[in-house]
Amino acid sequence: MTGYFHSIWIATADILKGMRVTLVTMLKPAVTVQYPDEKLLPFEAFRGALAFDAETCIACGLCAKACPSECIALESLKNEAGKRVPKLDWYSVDFGKCNFCRLCEEACPTKPKSVRHSLDYELVFDDRGQMTRFWKKGFPAMGRVFDPQRKEFVDPEGHLRVQGGEA
Amino acid sequence: MKTAAPPTRSSLKTDQLFVNLGPQHPSTHGVLRVGLTIEGEVIVKAEPDIGFLHRGVEKLAEIRTYAQEVVLSDRLDYCSAMTNNLAYCLAVERLIGAQAPPRADALRVIHCELNRIASHLILLGTYGIDIGAFTPFLHAFREREMVLDLFEMSSGARLTYNYIRIGGVMRDASADWAAKAREFLAYFKPRLDDYDELLSYNPIFLDRTKGVGVIPAKKAVSWGLSGPNLRASGVAYDVRKCEPHCGYEKYPFKIVLGHAGDCFDRYHCRVREMREAVKIISAALDGLPEGEVLAKVPKVLKPAPGEAYAHVEGSRGDLGVYVVSDGTASPYRLHVRAPSFVNLAILQELFVGQRIADAIAILGSLDIVLGEVDR
Numbered sequence: 001m002t003g004y005f006h007s008i009w010i011a012t013a014d015i016l017k018g019m020r021v022t023l024v025t026m027l028k029p030a031v032t033v034q035y036p037d038e039k040l041l042p043f044e045a046f047r048g049a050l051a052f053d054a055e056t057c058i059a060c061g062l063c064a065k066a067c068p069s070e071c072i073a074l075e076s077l078k079n080e081a082g083k084r085v086p087k088l089d090w091y092s093v094d095f096g097k098c099n100f101c102r103l104c105e106e107a108c109p110t111k112p113k114s115v116r117h118s119l120d121y122e123l124v125f126d127d128r129g130q131m132t133r134f135w136k137k138g139f140p141a142m143g144r145v146f147d148p149q150r151k152e153f154v155d156p157e158g159h160l161r162v163q164g165g166e167a
Numbered sequence: 168m169k170t171a172a173p174p175t176r177s178s179l180k181t182d183q184l185f186v187n188l189g190p191q192h193p194s195t196h197g198v199l200r201v202g203l204t205i206e207g208e209v210i211v212k213a214e215p216d217i218g219f220l221h222r223g224v225e226k227l228a229e230i231r232t233y234a235q236e237v238v239l240s241d242r243l244d245y246c247s248a249m250t251n252n253l254a255y256c257l258a259v260e261r262l263i264g265a266q267a268p269p270r271a272d273a274l275r276v277i278h279c280e281l282n283r284i285a286s287h288l289i290l291l292g293t294y295g296i297d298i299g300a301f302t303p304f305l306h307a308f309r310e311r312e313m314v315l316d317l318f319e320m321s322s323g324a325r326l327t328y329n330y331i332r333i334g335g336v337m338r339d340a341s342a343d344w345a346a347k348a349r350e351f352l353a354y355f356k357p358r359l360d361d362y363d364e365l366l367s368y369n370p371i372f373l374d375r376t377k378g379v380g381v382i383p384a385k386k387a388v389s390w391g392l393s394g395p396n397l398r399a400s401g402v403a404y405d406v407r408k409c410e411p412h413c414g415y416e417k418y419p420f421k422i423v424l425g426h427a428g429d430c431f432d433r434y435h436c437r438v439r440e441m442r443e444a445v446k447i448i449s450a451a452l453d454g455l456p457e458g459e460v461l462a463k464v465p466k467v468l469k470p471a472p473g474e475a476y477a478h479v480e481g482s483r484g485d486l487g488v489y490v491v492s493d494g495t496a497s498p499y500r501l502h503v504r505a506p507s508f509v510n511l512a513i514l515q516e517l518f519v520g521q522r523i524a525d526a527i528a529i530l531g532s533l534d535i536v537l538g539e540v541d542r
């Protein structure tokens with residue numbers, strides 16, 4: 001009989017101990033943020049969506065070789081004789097394949113890096129076609145996608161959001 | 168008038184029933200199907216069915232270069248990607264005869280132990296949910312987020328780090344980072360007591376886990392268990408002690424042992440292991456040497472033909488990587504000895520004779536990650 005009441009006592013005491021932790025935590029401020037209204041800024045080293053600078057790129061193709069999932073494609077310009085020159089014609093990244101691993105950025109020989117991770121963590125796409133981004137000279141650092149209806153490259157609306165700092 | 172005789176146990180027809188335990192949804196990450204044959208409430212046969220998450224990482228490695236394979240190793244055990252990186256890099260370093268600088272070694276230890284904490288916190292939280300306690304999950308994930316913040320600061324990613332590289336680590340950790348890591352440890356130590364109060368000594372939790380799914384030491388060894396699952400049965404085997412790598416011999420820590428080998432021991436071994444991890448991290452942060460973090464290794468690795476094996480104590484057990492080189496830029500063969508895969512095998516014997524309500528408690532306590540099981 002005493003064992004019965006003893007076990008009730010032990011169970012109540014242990015559960016009350018647990019409730020104390022809950023109560024103490026309840027009085028502390030919340031650690032979560034209300035996401036769409038409040039946005040956290042990632043750390044400087046954060047590996048977000050790839051950004052690209054078509055002006056500095058020398059079209060060496062080291063990034064495409066370093067990529068583990070072959071998501072990078074590029075073509076260099078050719079001179080009159082048909083030989084490749086170290087200037088970029090076009091560049092594309094398939095974000096459907098991208099691993100966000102920074103191997104391309106590490107392989108890039110230019111200074112500042114032509115291809116680099118931005119702080120953008122809000123990469124969203126409506127369809128698979130948008131996952132491939134294109135860059136040419138004059139395109140913004142976050143790239144453009146091809147719109148099959150308008151038959152031209154457009155800024156992916158609503159996708160060009162780079163938190164704090166350069167695009 | 169004749170009345171029917173009351174049904175007796177022998178006259179009741181008891182059919183065996185086949186029940187699928189999972190998968191909940193085909194596109195969920197990491198699904199496991201266990202075909203259970205039950206008789207009433209008792210399991211008479213259990214067949215684990217794996218392969219839903221098979222991505223062919225070992226085959227893929229044969230067409231990737233050595234540096235690119237680190238990225239794939241992140242995706243094995245996604246709850247503790249650092250130890251996967253480490254096991255693979257150690258194997259390749261052995262193959263090419265490279266040695267990571269002392270600072271890189273210390274940073275590797277710190278990151279692996281932080282990852283062990285993050286990984287065990289997932290078990291602590293989700294095991295509570297499996298048993299029916301929701302609150303510890305929120306507490307555990309609050310602390311895990313802080314570890315992930317530290318990783319984001321040093322490596323730039325929160326889950327697939329690609330931080331430990333062949334010959335060292337990706338980038339140096341700043342003094343700021345070390346201060347933040349210390350801050351986290353100071354915050355985390357008292358939280359461990361909270362977990363014990365919230366979950367470990369909760370009488371309902373104890374009733375569900377004590378004496379359930381007992382694995383005697385002999386059986387654990389014969390099934391090849393490793394990690395906390397093995398140590399909970401009282402076998403003192405820890406790769407960090409038996410075959411120290413990255414200078415683990417320098418740090419003060421104990422092998423955490425259970426004695427009964429039941430679900431509670433497997434759970435509590437992990438909680439106590441987090442305390443040991445805190446000790447290792449503080450010691451490593453105190454003795455963090457200065458210097459380079461990446462040894463000079465050629466950009467394109469073409470190791471001489473040969474083979475190498477390296478294993479580390481991952482969060483879930485003895486994680487081994489075997490690499491065979493044929494002199495080209497990609498491995499001829501890569502094999503991963505995944506602890507979860509081996510730990511999962513015991514399920515077919517462990518489930519038999521248990522009640523169906525205990526099946527979840529047992530499955531949860533083994534702490535398997537399907538990304539590693541299926542590879």
